[in-house]
Amino acid sequence: xxxxxxxxxxxxxxxxxxxxxxxxxxxxxxxxxxxxxxxxxxxxxxxxxxxxxxxxxxxxxxxxxxxxxxxxxxxxxxxxxxxxxxxxxxxxxxxxxxxxxxxxxxxxxxxxxxxxxxxxxxxxxxxxxxxxxxxxxxxxxxxxxxxxxxxxxxxxxxxxxxxxxxxxxxxxxxxxxxxxxxxxxxxxxxxxxxxxxxxxxxxxxxxxxxxxxxxxxxxxxxxxxxxxxxxxxxxxxxxxxxxxxxxxxxxxxxxxxxxxxxxxxxxxxxxxxxxxxxxxxxxxxxxxxxxxxxxxxxxxxxxxxxxxxxxxxxxxxxxxxxxxxxxxxxxxx
Amino acid sequence: xxxxxxxxxxxxxxxxxxxxxxxxxxxxxxxxxxxxxxxxxxxxxxxxxxxxxxxxxxxxxxxxxxxxxxxxxxxxxxxxxxxxxxxxxxxxxxxxxxxxxxxxxxxxxxxxxxxxxxxxxxxxxxxxxxxxxxxxxxxxxxxxxxxxxxxxxxxxxxxxxxxxxxxxxxxxxxxxxxxxxxxxxxxxxxxxxxxxxxxxxxxxxxxxxxxxxxxxxxxxxxxxxxxxxxxxxxxxxxxxxxxxxxxxxxxxxxxxxxxxxxxxxxxxxxxxxxxxxxxxxxxxxxxxxxxxxxxxxxxxxxxxxxxxxxxxxxxxxxxxxxxxxxxxxxxxxxxxxxxxxxxxxxxxxxxxxxxxxxxxxxxxxxxxxxxxxxxxxxxxxxxxxxxxxxxxxxxxxxxxxxxxxxxxxxxxxxxxxxxxxxxxxxxxxxxxxxxxxxxxxxxxxxxxxxxxxxxxxxxxxxxxxxxxxx
Numbered sequence: 082x083x084x085x086x087x088x089x090x091x092x093x094x095x096x097x098x099x100x101x102x103x104x105x106x107x108x109x110x111x112x113x114x115x116x117x118x119x120x121x122x123x124x125x126x127x128x129x130x131x132x133x134x135x136x137x138x139x140x141x142x143x144x145x146x147x148x149x150x151x152x153x154x155x156x157x158x159x160x161x162x163x164x165x166x167x168x169x170x171x172x173x174x175x176x177x178x179x180x181x182x183x184x185x186x187x188x189x190x191x192x193x194x195x196x197x198x199x200x201x202x203x204x205x206x207x208x209x210x211x212x213x214x215x216x217x218x219x220x221x222x223x224x225x226x227x228x229x230x231x232x233x234x235x236x237x238x239x240x241x242x243x244x245x246x247x248x249x250x251x252x253x254x255x256x257x258x259x260x261x262x263x264x265x266x267x268x269x270x271x272x273x274x275x276x277x278x279x280x281x282x283x284x285x286x287x288x289x290x291x292x293x294x295x296x297x298x299x300x301x302x303x304x305x306x307x308x309x310x311x312x313x314x315x316x317x318x319x320x321x322x323x324x325x326x327x328x329x330x331x332x333x334x335x336x337x338x339x340x341x342x343x344x345x346x347x348x349x350x351x352x353x354x355x356x357x358x359x360x361x362x363x364x365x366x367x368x369x370x371x372x373x374x375x376x377x378x379x380x381x382x383x384x385x386x387x388x389x390x391x392x393x394x395x396x397x398x399x400x401x402x403x404x405x406x407x408x409x410x411x412x413x414x
Numbered sequence: 415x416x417x418x419x420x421x422x423x424x425x426x427x428x429x430x431x432x433x434x435x436x437x438x439x440x441x442x443x444x445x446x447x448x449x450x451x452x453x454x455x456x457x458x459x460x461x462x463x464x465x466x467x468x469x470x471x472x473x474x475x476x477x478x479x480x481x482x483x484x485x486x487x488x489x490x491x492x493x494x495x496x497x498x499x500x501x502x503x504x505x506x507x508x509x510x511x512x513x514x515x516x517x518x519x520x521x522x523x524x525x526x527x528x529x530x531x532x533x534x535x536x537x538x539x540x541x542x543x544x545x546x547x548x549x550x551x552x553x554x555x556x557x558x559x560x561x562x563x564x565x566x567x568x569x570x571x572x573x574x575x576x577x578x579x580x581x582x583x584x585x586x587x588x589x590x591x592x593x594x595x596x597x598x599x600x601x602x603x604x605x606x607x608x609x610x611x612x613x614x615x616x617x618x619x620x621x622x623x624x625x626x627x628x629x630x631x632x633x634x635x636x637x638x639x640x641x642x643x644x645x646x647x648x649x650x651x652x653x654x655x656x657x658x659x660x661x662x663x664x665x666x667x668x669x670x671x672x673x674x675x676x677x678x679x680x681x682x683x684x685x686x687x688x689x690x691x692x693x694x695x696x697x698x699x700x701x702x703x704x705x706x707x708x709x710x711x712x713x714x715x716x717x718x719x720x721x722x723x724x725x726x727x728x729x730x731x732x733x734x735x736x737x738x739x740x741x742x743x744x745x746x747x748x749x750x751x752x753x754x755x756x757x758x759x760x761x762x763x764x765x766x767x768x769x770x771x772x773x774x775x776x777x778x779x780x781x782x783x784x785x786x787x788x789x790x791x792x793x794x795x796x797x798x799x800x801x802x803x804x805x806x807x808x809x810x811x812x813x814x815x816x817x818x819x820x821x822x823x824x825x826x827x828x829x830x831x832x833x834x835x836x837x838x839x840x841x842x843x844x845x846x847x848x849x850x851x852x853x854x855x856x857x858x859x860x861x862x863x864x865x866x867x868x869x870x871x872x873x874x875x876x877x878x879x880x881x882x883x884x
Contacts, residue, residue, distance in 0.1 A: 274673060274860055281869055290869045297864040299857070 105146050106169065107185040114143065115162075115170040123159035177402045180224035181356075187217055191366035198366040205367050213367075218250045218276070225402060226254035226318050230261045232399055232408055233316070233345060240264040242313035245339065247300050248320030252280035255293050258316075263292070268312070270298040301328050310341040317346035323370050333383070334390050336411075343412040348383065349374040349405060357405055380407070387411065421446055421484065428490035436607040441496050441535050442487055443599045448503060449480035472509040476502065496535045504528065504545055511553060512567050525549050534599065639703070646678040646707030650875075653714050655685045662687045666759065667882040668694075669852035671860060673823075674875050680706030680752070681821045681875035684714055686721040690760055693721040693731075696770055696819040696879055697754035697794070705748045709795070712742055713752060726758050728767035728806045732791055739795035751796040755787050755819070764817070767791060767806040771820055774841055776848055778814035782841050785809070811883035816855070818844055823876035830868040839866070844880075852880040 109115060113133055117124060124132075130140040144160060147153040152166035162170055173179040190213075191198050191205035198205050206213055238244070242265050246255050249269025259267060271277050280295045298306065301324060315336045324332055336344045351361040351374035361374045375383075387396050397410040422439045429435060456473030459466045479502050483495045507524055525546040532542040556564050651674065660668045663685065670683055680699030685692065695717050699706040716738045720731050735754065743750055755770035766773065769791035775783040785807065792803040811817060820840060827835040847858040856878055863876070 272857075272861075274864055277864060278673070278872055281871060285869065285871070294869070297861040299861070303861070 102150060103182075103185055104189065105143070106150070106152070106182060107189060109143055109147060109152075110169075110183060111186050112143070114140075114147075115166075118153060118160060118162045118166065118170065119172075120162045120164070120167050123156065123161045126158045126160060129160065175228070176224040177228040180221045180228075181403070183220040183224065184360075187213060187221070187367055188360075188363040191363060195366060202369065204365070204369040204371075207369050214273075214276075219253065222250060222319060223253045223257070227257050229318060229345075229347075229401060229408060230257055232401065232410075233258065234261055236343065236410065236412070238262055238265060238314065241266060242342070243268065243311075244314040244316065245270065245307070245312040246316045246318070247336070248317065248323070249276075249280070249295070251276045251283065252293060252295055253283075254316075254318065255280075256283070256287070256289065259289060259292055265292075265314075267293045268296060269293065270296045270300070270303075272297065272299045300324060301332065304332065304335045304339075307335075307339045309338050311339055313340065313342040315340040315344045317344065319347060319349075321346060322349055322364070322372060322374050323368070325372055330383070330386065333387075337391055337394065337413075340411075341413065343410060345408060345410050347401060348380050348407045348409060349402070350377060350380055350407070351375065352377050354405060360405075383409075418446075424484055424488035425490055425492055428492075434492065435610070436603045437496065437536055438487060438492050439603050439606075440599055441492060441499060442484060443595075443603075444531065444534055445480045445483045445487075445495070445499055447595050448499070449477050449484070452476040452480060452506070469510070469513050472506060472513065476506040497537055499535055500528070500531055500537060500542060503531065504542070504549070508549065511549075512556075512564075515564075515568055522550070522553060642704040643676070643678055646680075646704045647674050649704075649707040649711050650674055650678055650681070653711060654683070659687070660685050663692050663759075665762070665884055666692065667852045667884055668879065669856045670877075670879045671856045672875060672877045673860075673872055675702075675823065675872045677702040678707055679821075679823065679875035680710045681823065681877040682710045682713060682752070682754075683819070683877050683879050684717060685879075686718055688721050688724060691721070691724070691726050692759040693717065693726075694757040694759065694819070694879070694881070695754065696821070696877065697752050697768075698770070698821050698875070698877075699752040700750050701748075705746070705750060708746075709739065709743060709748070709750050709752065712739060713754065713794070717756065726760065728756060728758060728765050729801065729804050731756055731758070732767050732794070732804050733799075733801050736792075736794045736800050737798065740798050743795045751793040754791070754794045757819075762810055764809050764811070765806050766809070767804060769793070771822060771825065772837065774818040774820075774837075774844065775809065775811070776816040776818070776841070776844050778812060778848075780845060780848070782845065784837065784841070811881075813883055815883045816844060816848060816852075817881040819877075819879040819881075821875060821877040823872070823874035824863060824878060826874060827863060827867050827872070827876065828870050829866050830870060835863060835866055852882045855880050855882075 112135065114129065117129060117132060126141055126144055127137060129135075129144075130137040133140075144153060144155055147166070148155045151163055152169070154161045154163055167173060168175055168178055169182045171179070187205070194205055194208055197203050197208060244255075244258070244265050244267050246252075246258075246267065246269045249255055249271045250273070251271075252269040255267045255269045259265070269277075269280065271280075274297055277295045277297050281290075284290050284293050284295065300320065317332075317336055321329055321332075333344075333346065336346065349357065349360075351357040357374060364371045365373070384396065384398075387394065391413070393414045395412050395414060397412065399408040399410070400406075401408045422442045423435075424442055425438055426435055429438065452473045456470045456477065459473070460470045463469075480499075483499055483502075486495050504525075511522055528542040528546040529539040532539040651672065654672060655670065660670065668685055670685065672681055672683065674681070679702055682695065682697040682699070684695045686694075695713075697710070697713060699709045699713075713735060716735045717731070720734060725731055725734070732754070735756075739752070753768075753770045755766060755768040755773070758765050766785070766787065767790050769787050772787060773785040775785065777783070787807075790805045790807060792800040794800070818840065824840060825834060825836055829835075843859050843862050844855065846862075847855045850858060859878060859880075860876075
């Protein structure tokens, strides 16, 4: 065997091992173990299996794997999460990492149906009649957005400022923002009627309707319904990669037009990491309306164009989502 | 004893919580006891001593105030009486002690029970202990440092030595009796309160258990209803025509959308193309839930069957649907029926039959026609035979003309001010988006409808069918 083959085999073995590890963790997530396991409260394997109505033998096997991966501690069949386990559990303080792990579940499904999802106009979302978006949002999108709240808080969001969030889904990001900054007035816009209706119900249940409004609207087609400077702040988080390529720049221009004080949006770059490259491909299999992450050149072009749109702006960038995305803060002077 | 209970409970009807009853009974008990002691002392002094007017006067005033206190608690002034009773007693004691030769008065010892009395009526024991000390110091000072003043006061009482002796006996009897009564009242009332607490606890335990049972039943019922709603929603949406089916109709551009409410309402629409005939139906079953969903499914099945059998005569169609639904609704013993409009389209001509919401036709020129369907049919499934009520209406659409079918979930959708969307707004909204393709008209229409509704929720199924002549 040549050295070249040996090196390649080693690499293949390594990424297969990591993939399997990821799959097993994703299985634990889908099974709901990470909602039950705690760092400080041990639970027996039997109780864990009983609570979920699972086969004890299979749960034991998963625990063996998780112990090997350093995710759980097994002390005479009394199981607790380790610090590493906590990071990928539902109580994780690092929400974007949790989102990546949760996202794996959907990528597995999309990859498993690759014979169909690779076809033109096909995706796993279409295969499931759009049903996956219901739980994808709380498990993945909301966790990705939640990581941004602290960054937004660093800016001067003043009392009673109006914030518009495009592509708000059911508005859970807005509710997270409201928790962090309750003195603002929030408006969410999304094209999906069902998401908006769900969000309205949640706002009513939480008594937030005087602070959070939900509107139905298409980000591209209805953008002109929003007058210049009509909101102090505009957020557009994890949505640009669902906008047709030829509409993205004009959309960014419009966001800046609508905002009186500033705009926050993020750009996901596909080229510089394996996670970006693989994620870009898998997202295409998962969503029909996914239009792709950005290339390095495209991102450079955006930064070159921004000052041309409006001379009275300053642009700040922050690396987010574990270095896989750039949060762009466009602040009006 | 009944009278005693009545007096002790004076003012209990004014209490806002049962925990105050014990205090009320203690305050009333003390005032009653004081009143009796004051009367009996006054009478005894009055009949046995010469010149007793001042001492008797003090007892009469005290009796009046204690009796008044009982009247006040009966009127709901428990808190005022609770605080004032002890002060009245303390003032009464000052006079009694002064008039019975302060330093040698046996009544002097009564001041030692002030803190105990304070505990009984639940006021500050420390304050009244202080008052008792101050009184003692006052009497000592009076006797040793101002004997002339003491003699002056005693001159008013004209109490002979025998009188002092009688008063001492009375006082010595009163002190243990007073202490015994106070301890007895506290003991009895605490026992009573404990008993009541136990009864209350039992009641709460029983009520809690009942609540648990109700809650379990409610949860079961709620889960059952939720399961029903989920099944109904599934039934309702699974038989809706697919985009691929609808696209088979090549001369018409048809787009449909249904948004089921939380409590699925029973809206129905269908587009069935068999050979050259397109059957379009829209309807609404009365009521909500599983039964409505099943009746809607029955209607869909009958209409589909008739379409497959190429029955295109609207009268026959509507009659058969009515007979089948009537018989089945009777069998399932549900008080349901449905509004239903059926449109058959062949060779560029629509024939409409059945009663449902008005049909809106928007001509390419912008002219709007609202076609009332009230006289084209009757509630389906309500009567065994509606053949004499069925009529039909024919119409054609030119290229670019639009026809809009909808359910009352749209007309009755309310905004935050409870104003319904209504038919006029349907017309103006459709007109606004007239030039768009049918599917886009639906999306734009729904956007406007939802934004009109603001924070109001979808309370009834919303169905919309837009047909555009190619």
